[in-house]
Amino acid sequence: MMTDEEFEELAAADSVGALSDDERRLLELEAARDPRRAEQLLEARLAAAAFAETVPAVDPPARIRAQLLDAINDEPPARSRRRRPWFVLAAAVAGLAVIGGGFYAVATQFMRPGAVVALDEIESATDAASASADLPSGGEMTLHWSESLGQAVMTAEDLPDLADDEQYEMWFVRAEGPVSAGLVDHDGAHPTALIDVEMQEGDIFAVTVEKTGGSESGAPTSDPLVVIETS
Known part of the structure; x- marks a missing residue:
């Protein structure tokens, strides 16, 4: 069974479009089984979409995806581990400001329930x-x-x-x-x-x-x- 920390990490990565189809399907299944996790996933997606909607759309630098994935995979000290997924999410969303409206459209698509x-x-x-x-x-x-x-x-x-x-x-x-x-x-x-x-x-x-x-x-x-x- 997926732990809370693993779920939060996947939710953070999902909100910035950094999951494969199989990873996203696994995340959606976990959210469909647990209303609490479904709410966490929705909050992550809404946070990313709301931020992206406030900035103009321009072409992102070629390095942006690699930097975001590095940030998501970077392991912090044990005392800060529980805070890591949401810190990473905030940093990743800030980095995605250059993507703007295009990312918002993708995030909106991801906000649909897993069953849908x-x-x-x-x-x-x-x-x-x-x-x-x-x-x-x-x-x-x-x-x-x-x-x-x-x-x-x-x-x-x-x-x-x-x-x-x-x-x-x-x-x-x-x-x-x-x-x-x-x-x-x-x-x-x-x-x-x-x-x-x-x-x-x-x-x-x-x-x-x-x-x-x-x-x-x-x-x-x-x-x-x-x-x-x-x-």
């Missing part, structure tokens, strides 16, 4: 697919996936509210049994949730109601709310 980013990637894939099932409330749940990307996202319309001590948990049902695919942060009737395990061919998608935090046994404890076949 993944859904866009899935829908742009050549093998994009989706399947839906009706909800008892009269709404609908849809699973969007791409086998080539190994990614899946759940969207829902009119998802019923739950008790304070309950939470929706997603599952992939396979020959060897059900595998938890993550929890749904149900903060509205139309949630979008990123599946946090790689999808496999023939997976059956299901959603159950569990205690907050998910099933302690690692297996569903209630009948599925919906079942969606992916093949």
